Amino acid sequence: MQIIKKIDELRTIINQWRKDGLTVGLVxxxxxxxxxxxxxxxRAVEENDRVVVSDFVNPTQFGPNEDFESxxxxxxxxxxxxxxxxxxxxxxxxxxxxxxxxLTFVDMNKITKVLCGKTRPIHFSGxxxxxxxxxxxxxxxxxxxxxKDAQQLCVIKKMVKDxxxxxxxxxxxxxxxxxxxxxxxxxxxxxxxxxxxxLCLSRSLNIGKDMINSGETSAAAVVGRIKEEIEKESLAxxxxxxxxxxxQLESLETIQKPLLCAxxxxxxxxxxxxxxxxx
Ligand code: PAF
Numbered sequence: 152m153q154i155i156k157k158i159d160e161l162r163t164i165i166n167q168w169r170k171d172g173l174t175v176g177l178v179x180x181x182x183x184x185x186x187x188x189x190x191x192x193x194r195a196v197e198e199n200d201r202v203v204v205s206d207f208v209n210p211t212q213f214g215p216n217e218d219f220e221s222x223x224x225x226x227x228x229x230x231x232x233x234x235x236x237x238x239x240x241x242x243x244x245x246x247x248x249x250x251x252x253x254l255t256f257v258d259m260n261k262i263t264k265v266l267c268g269k270t271r272p273i274h275f276s277g278x279x280x281x282x283x284x285x286x287x288x289x290x291x292x293x294x295x296x297x298x299k300d301a302q303q304l305c306v307i308k309k310m311v312k313d314x315x316x317x318x319x320x321x322x323x324x325x326x327x328x329x330x331x332x333x334x335x336x337x338x339x340x341x342x343x344x345x346x347x348x349x350l351c352l353s354r355s356l357n358i359g360k361d362m363i364n365s366g367e368t369s370a371a372a373v374v375g376r377i378k379e380e381i382e383k384e385s386l387a388x389x390x391x392x393x394x395x396x397x398x399q400l401e402s403l404e405t406i407q408k409p410l411l412c413a414x415x416x417x418x419x420x421x422x423x424x425x426x427x428x429x430x
Contacts, residue, residue: 152230153240158249158288161203161242165289173200177291179282182206182243183223184232187326187334191295192236194323201239203289204229210246211256212277223339242289249284256280259306259313262400266302266413267424270390278303279310286316293319297326299333301411301426305400325425327353333425340421348386349418352425355380355392356412360427363406370394370403373412381416390415390422397428 155161168175176199178191184206195202206229213219226243233241256276262268263275286294296304304322311320326334331353332346341349355377362373374392381387395402397409413426 152234152238154226154230155240155242156244156248158244161240161288164240165203168201169290174292175199175289176202177285177289177294178202178204178238179285179294179296180204180206180229181208181222181336182229183225183336183339184229185326185334185336187297187299189232189236190326191297191323192233192238194321195293195295196237198293198321199291202237203240203242203291204233204238205242205285205289207242207244207249207281209249209277209281211250211280212274214271214273217271218337218340223336242285249281257283257310257314259310262302262309263306265400266391266393266395267415268302270415275303275306279306282307283310283314283316286311286318291318293321295321295323297324298322298428299325299335299424299426301413301428302400305397305411331357333423335423337421337423341418345386345418345421348384349421349423351381351384351387352414352416352423356414356425356427359412360429363429368406370406373406377412377414381414386418388417390417392416397430 176195178195180188208222210219257279258276259279268275296307308320311318332349358380359373359377367373374394377392381389392414394412397411409430411426411428415422415424
């Protein structure tokens with residue numbers, strides 16, 4: 152698997168692909184790839200002639216007390232997964248290559264200030280900035296993002312529309328372990344006891360989904376029951392559980408589709424997110 156570290160080198164390769172009339176898909180990642188990422192790469196390989204996987208732990212989206220330094224990294228394992236999935240190359244720049252002397256950042260109002268944005272105030276500015284840079288460097292036809300980061304997907308779609316990127320954003324379903332835990336690179340932080348406790352996220356979401364499917368119309372009742380289920384777990388501490396409309400991410404009083412029910416929960420020191428969407 153070809154691992155490209157320099158922007159100019161990547162641009163030369165992509166220019167040649169373009170001259171050859173090939174389409175390009177981009178899968179932006181922070182590496183430590185798992186089945187969730189693989190599902191994005193598989194879809195990108197199906198729909199494009201060439202696929203770039205970016206593998207970059209982006210410092211600008213981590214707050215001062217977050218896990219930038221300890222975030223898991225394994226470029227050799229990532230290369231093996233990308234090779235097996237049929238990606239064309241990995242873009243794995245150093246932070247200096249991406250940000251040396253940078254004074255320009257991309258920011259967004261409103262939908263970045265709710266849900267995860269409440270406790271991670273700089274996070275989405277970092278995400279918008281790095282994704283804009285990747286879009287400008289790779290100039291993909293399509294880019295692939297997981298629905299596990301539902302707010303991120305909503306933010307990226309809005310950014311692409313607002314800044315006229317002309318790139319198709321493809322959202323892909325959450326991939327779960329057999330017992331329901333959503334796949335995440337951060338699951339590796341969990342001890343075996345915490346790993347069991349983490350099942351309260353998907354379990355409580357299923358309870359919420361069932362309530363709506365059985366006709367519950369009060370968002371507060373569903374959110375209340377989900378929180379109650381999580382609070383039974385002594386290792387869990389809720390950051391937020393919210394029911395919002397899928398497009399504006401505004402709080403719902405009455406259940407109305409399309410909706411997003413999203414949560415962030417600490418299991419020990421590890422902050423996990425999960426959600427369900429009803430279209
Ligand atoms: O979802 C992620 O892994 C990151 O937020 C992304 C989109 C690769 C930007 O760094």
